[in-house]
Amino acid sequence: MAASAKVRVPATAKKGEVIEIKTQVQHEMESGQRKDAAGKAIPRQIINKFVCKYNGAEVFASDWHPAISANPYLSFFITATESGKIEFFWTDDKGEVTKAEAEIKVS
Amino acid sequence: MKRAVLTATLIGAAAWLAACTDEQPASGHPTDPKMAKYVVGKLRTGYTYAEPETRAIQDDDFNNPSFFWVDRGKEIWSKAEGTAGKSCASCHGEAEKSMKGVGATYPKYFAPKGKLVNLEQRINICRTEQMKAPEWKYESTELLAMTGYVKMQSRDLPVNVAIDGPAAPFFEKGKAFYYERRGLNDLACKHCHVDNEGNYIRAELLSQGQSNGFPTYRLKWQKFGSLHRRMAGCNEEIRAEPFPMGSDEYVNLELYVAWRGNGLPVETPSVRK
Numbered sequence: 210m211a212a213s214a215k216v217r218v219p220a221t222a223k224k225g226e227v228i229e230i231k232t233q234v235q236h237e238m239e240s241g242q243r244k245d246a247a248g249k250a251i252p253r254q255i256i257n258k259f260v261c262k263y264n265g266a267e268v269f270a271s272d273w274h275p276a277i278s279a280n281p282y283l284s285f286f287i288t289a290t291e292s293g294k295i296e297f298f299w300t301d302d303k304g305e306v307t308k309a310e311a312e313i314k315v316s
Numbered sequence: 317m318k319r320a321v322l323t324a325t326l327i328g329a330a331a332w333l334a335a336c337t338d339e340q341p342a343s344g345h346p347t348d349p350k351m352a353k354y355v356v357g358k359l360r361t362g363y364t365y366a367e368p369e370t371r372a373i374q375d376d377d378f379n380n381p382s383f384f385w386v387d388r389g390k391e392i393w394s395k396a397e398g399t400a401g402k403s404c405a406s407c408h409g410e411a412e413k414s415m416k417g418v419g420a421t422y423p424k425y426f427a428p429k430g431k432l433v434n435l436e437q438r439i440n441i442c443r444t445e446q447m448k449a450p451e452w453k454y455e456s457t458e459l460l461a462m463t464g465y466v467k468m469q470s471r472d473l474p475v476n477v478a479i480d481g482p483a484a485p486f487f488e489k490g491k492a493f494y495y496e497r498r499g500l501n502d503l504a505c506k507h508c509h510v511d512n513e514g515n516y517i518r519a520e521l522l523s524q525g526q527s528n529g530f531p532t533y534r535l536k537w538q539k540f541g542s543l544h545r546r547m548a549g550c551n552e553e554i555r556a557e558p559f560p561m562g563s564d565e566y567v568n569l570e571l572y573v574a575w576r577g578n579g580l581p582v583e584t585p586s587v588r589k
Binding site: 213215231235237238279 | 384
């Protein structure tokens with residue numbers, strides 16, 4: 210199943226306002242600890258890096274490890290400084306990047 | 317004025333009575349006003365047994381991971397497949413209108429096959445007969461997505477399955493299954509979900525076993541899953557050999573279980589532990 214992501218960013222904010230951003234990405238997050246029916250270890254395949262960019266500048270990033278559930282949900286806070294684009298990148302062990310973006314108007 | 321005093325006295329008396337009993341309703345008990353929607357008479361949905369954190373995931377559609385599947389179903393709805401060149405939308409138009417209330421009435425007697433079919437099977441019949449497309453495998457992403465999407469159109473509408481007429485013999489079979497002991501543990505469905513509903517089995521709180529929230533995002537599965545997968549899980553837990561998903565036994569049982577919850581609101585896509 211192709212990965213898909215959803216993000217919730219307020220459409221408008223006042224300059225300097227702290228805004229909550231919610232994200233959820235569809236991913237199996239195979240931990241690498243499990244074995245298949247034949248007893249062979251299933252290779253680890255998780256999202257290991259999440260980055261949020263605000264008009265190109267990195268404003269939030271986190272390294273992820275096993276034991277994070279499938280379809281991970283993450284919310285965090287940033288300060289609204291200017292109108293523009295907020296982008297989100299989830300990178301997994303295979304190097305595949307799932308992207309999402311949202312627009313915000315700051316007055 | 318007099319009335320206000322009386323009311324205040326009554327509230328005071330009620331509070332005093334509540335303080336006298338040492339059985340305070342736990343958080344999540346059906347007396348919680350937030351639960352009102354999920355309690356109909358003596359019926360309670362699985363939501364009322366869930367932990368507050370689990371309920372919070374279901375309460376907000378954004379947090380609810382089921383929507384990855386439901387949204388996929390929405391995409392597939394208007395995608396033409398098969399040699400007839402049709403999509404679901406070719407015949408049924410907008411799902412929001414045409415599918416409203418449909419999911420709440422399944423499983424249903426389907427005359428051409430002479431037996432009960434559930435929503436998953438009905439979707440596959442449409443695929444093979446109308447679209448001339450291959451069947452989706454039971455529990456496949458696509459079938460779960462479409463079932464979830466169709467059933468969600470009945471969200472908050474009461475479950476309303478028919479058990480009379482041609483469905484009656486199948487209902488009786490489902491009921492017999494429900495009360496029949498099976499497996500090494502020698503348990504029937506009713507031992508947990510009727511006799512011990514609300515009690516703990518080790519660390520597990522037993523629910524009424526209502527089906528109104530299926531397909532559901534189960535945290536244990538880490539994905540969206542069907543009622544038949546849950547039934548197979550139940551059978552394994554009592555150390556009985558599960559029936560195949562989509563088998564007649566489970567479809568008949570599905571009717572009985574749905575009938576037990578007739579009147580409860582459809583909760584699909586729900587979130588359970």
